Amino acid sequence: MPPYQGGGDMIRSVSFEKTIYNDLPYKFEAGTPHIAGVIGLGVAIDYISSIGLDRIEAYEQELLKYGTEKLLQIPDLRLIGTAKHKSAILSFVLGEAHAHDIGTILDRQGIAIRAGHHCAMPVMERFNVPATTRASLAFYNTREEIDRLVAALHEVTEVFR
Amino acid sequence: MNGDIRELYQQMIMDHNKNPRNFHAMAGADRTVEGYNPLCGDHFKVYLKLEGDVIKDISFDGSGCAISKSSASMMTAALKGKTRGEAKALFEEVHKMLSRGIDEPFDAAKVGKLATLGGVCEFPARVKCASLAWHTMLEGLEPTGKQVTTE
Numbered sequence: 001m002p003p004y005q006g007g008g009d010m011i012r013s014v015s016f017e018k019t020i021y022n023d024l025p026y027k028f029e030a031g032t033p034h035i036a037g038v039i040g041l042g043v044a045i046d047y048i049s050s051i052g053l054d055r056i057e058a059y060e061q062e063l064l065k066y067g068t069e070k071l072l073q074i075p076d077l078r079l080i081g082t083a084k085h086k087s088a089i090l091s092f093v094l095g096e097a098h099a100h101d102i103g104t105i106l107d108r109q110g111i112a113i114r115a116g117h118h119c120a121m122p123v124m125e126r127f128n129v130p131a132t133t134r135a136s137l138a139f140y141n142t143r144e145e146i147d148r149l150v151a152a153l154h155e156v157t158e159v160f161r
Numbered sequence: 162m163n164g165d166i167r168e169l170y171q172q173m174i175m176d177h178n179k180n181p182r183n184f185h186a187m188a189g190a191d192r193t194v195e196g197y198n199p200l201c202g203d204h205f206k207v208y209l210k211l212e213g214d215v216i217k218d219i220s221f222d223g224s225g226c227a228i229s230k231s232s233a234s235m236m237t238a239a240l241k242g243k244t245r246g247e248a249k250a251l252f253e254e255v256h257k258m259l260s261r262g263i264d265e266p267f268d269a270a271k272v273g274k275l276a277t278l279g280g281v282c283e284f285p286a287r288v289k290c291a292s293l294a295w296h297t298m299l300e301g302l303e304p305t306g307k308q309v310t311t312e
Contacts, residue, residue: 096179097227098225098226098227099226100201100202100226100228100287100290101170101226101227101228104166104169104284104286104287105163105166105170108163108165108166109163115201116200116201116202117202130202130224131201131202155166159166159170159175160175160227
């Protein structure tokens with residue numbers, strides 16, 4: 001396979017007659033590699049390990065339970081995806097409000113969610129759900145933030161009444 | 162509630178979203194054009210009945226967010242009975258209004274009721290929603306054969 005780009009380290013020797021490329025993986029890693037990224041990844045792995053994946057998962061599941069209970073109290077909110085064992089994400093539709101309108105209203109409150117078909121067009125078409133709003137919870141999120149999400153969703157309902 | 166959210170989702174916009182005008186397919190339309198924003202899913206068809214230079218009838222159907230749907234609805238209400246030239250001129254004015262800088266004024270008299278869409282320019286991510294139906298309509302008047310999208 002020929003190299004897809006040229007640059008430092010991907011060459012062994014060059015003359016007018018011929019070019020010899022370096023061994024793999026260097027042949028495909030022209031130029032300065034993403035050194036800062038590699039160091040950052042190492043630090044991130046150390047950080048996650050220092051907390052512990054088990055603890056992170058337990059906390060996220062606790063948040064998920066709390067968020068699920070809170071969201072289900074909102075009138076006309078329907079959770080999409082209610083598997084017993086699932087990651088800490090809350091996907092939902094809310095009354096007549098379109099996911100992108102919800103997204104704009106939440107954004108103005110500093111709440112970042114994902115809206116749309118989540119790279120799952122065929123299954124969403126199958127169940128006739130044009131778009132959902134999805135809040136993803138991570139170990140740095142808090143119960144207070146879920147309360148803020150719920151308050152903002154009440155505002156959405158207010159706008160779309 | 163956040164002031165510019167109120168400004169964006171004004172009563173008239175919410176009314177057009179809930180009770181869209183001219184919201185139906187049109188039998189015997191002279192032009193049927195599809196406008197689609199695949200990333201956000203806004204998907205409409207605009208139907209035109211032309212008589213000489215005049216837009217005799219215009220309707221739309223499809224689905225999308227409140228901004229895209231109410232913009233489409235208001236557009237059909239504004240363009241019925243207009244000439245191609247008038248429709249094109251209104252397209253230009255609406256386009257100017259939607260894509261202007263936040264602090265730049267616009268001439269509300271030129272767009273009439275459509276001025277309620279003026280708050281959209283504060284939400285750059287939503288300009289594509291408000292403009293989709295308009296570009297779809299324009300493709301009907303001046304076909305280029307290209308898929309209409311504002312993403």
